[in-house]
Amino acid sequence: MVAEVAVIGSGPGGAVTAMLCAEAGKSVLLVEEGQNLPLHWPEHFSRDEILHKYRNAGVNVALGSTQIAYVEGCCVGGGSEVNRGLYYRTPSYVLDAWRKDFDVRYLSSDELMPHFTxxxxxxxxxxLPCEASAISKRLYEGAMNLGWHAIEAPRLYSYGGRGGSKQSMSETFVPRFLKAGGRLIADTAVRRLSRQEGKWRLDAIHTPTHGPSQTVEISADKVFVACGAVQTPALLRRSGLRKNIGNSLRFHPMLKVVAEFDYEVNDPGDFDPVHQIKEFEPHFGMGCSISKQPMLALTMAGRPDCLAYVEHRWRRMGIYYVQTTGGCATIRNLPFFRDPLVRVRHSEWDLHHYAEGLKRLSEALLAAGAIAIYPAAPEYPVLRSMADLRKLPENLPNGSGNLTSVHVFSSCPMGENEVLCATDSFGRVREADGLYIADASLLCGPTIVNPQGTVMAVAHRNATHAIENRFA
Amino acid sequence: MVSVVGFLFATQARMPDHLRFAFRILTLVFDAWPYATTGKPFHRLDLPRRIDQVERWKRSRLAFRQGLIAFYRSFVIFGLYSELSKQDADRGMRAKQD
Structure with missing residues (x-):
């Protein structure tokens, strides 16, 4: 297959990039490893969705003394298909830090604003055009009772029509890309990139759901790699590109709790929760998770003695989380294995903020009227009063196995600081002509807020820059 | 629609290949563990002895034993409650139709 531009990965970074290049008149091939499935099938947050739309069925672990379990999307639309779509523009203090520490040029809030728009x-x-769910409001009320700053977050969601519709990539940028003449090939994993006679060659394997695998060769003048913050560095390293690639993966690690109230708060017909506590950002933020019965059971899985409560009292329960910025990981390929090894380390500062965040979250939930709080970390006791909170440890115990993350980024940071950065300020990989990175790998560090808006805006900025400069 | 066991097999088949390799070996070790004392592998033990072995591995000081049990426990619980939750929803739907 031949194209002027190949984009590998159709998540928020890849879909935005592919659409812009196609609308600029380029011949574009968008290559996606996962399947091309409808937004509403399988059911959101179901067992089947995990099997069909999550990378490795959601079983990804950054190994270390304190592990982080993380998830990534693997289907057309990538993570945007499986997340809740909570949306923020990047805080200006985050962009300021990236400009200062990584020497990223032209990345002020004002310069990024047109791309957000x-x-x-x-x-x-x-x-939300209506009242938020009771689970969501409880968190907000807890914050208000303590005088803390809390907000309702907007979502990439169109609430019009029956039940509304999530604004995932498969519903927005991918259709526009196809309308502009772009070609999409799903079920196709790129294994290696190489440079041959002035063009990029992509060695891929096409594995349709029904039918045998076959190898595919793709030739392109320009390549944008947007496979996500773990797979992008893995692919680049397999292809011999290693400078500052895969050395600095970051997360938004979360600790979850189940809060029980003495009245019903959990109605399966409610919209997804939207309230978040901002009082302690940038150190940590807090929010509500999807609290379906299977999710509640999973969060309580480390407490078999309390699990039966989920069956009988789940309508009185909700899942809440505290989200921090701790942990830094490396990504390395292993001989004879396809999937890369991710190893994470945490500082004492990280462990302290996990513990402090858990305490503060519990404080907010008690202030909201919770009668019992069950931390997912089984080494923590069930919490019923402020006196219980005062007995909690100052640091998260090393080896606690309950950190999770739905955001991964920063494995190939952009900027002019050549000691730290894998690409220039616009995502061009150094010493690799015509090769770009276009996903969350480029972000220089945690966005503190949900990162999808930042990934889309940075991809839009970088693709626009490349097109305007004729990919020079 | 997949069963809980089917979900577990499907999850295992999709997990990162280096973890899958390690888990397969650990699972075989887990199954063979009671052989020396009972002459039977785990899958041939009666229920009380199976529960006893799971409890011993869950409380073990060895991280790999705890990790294996935590993995199976989490995915079985999620798979089981997904099925229960779906049955509840189906019953609710039928009741509405009646």
Missing amino acids: ECEAIARVEY
């Missing part, structure tokens, strides 16, 4: 015109961002 353009993306938001295609993928709609809306606030």
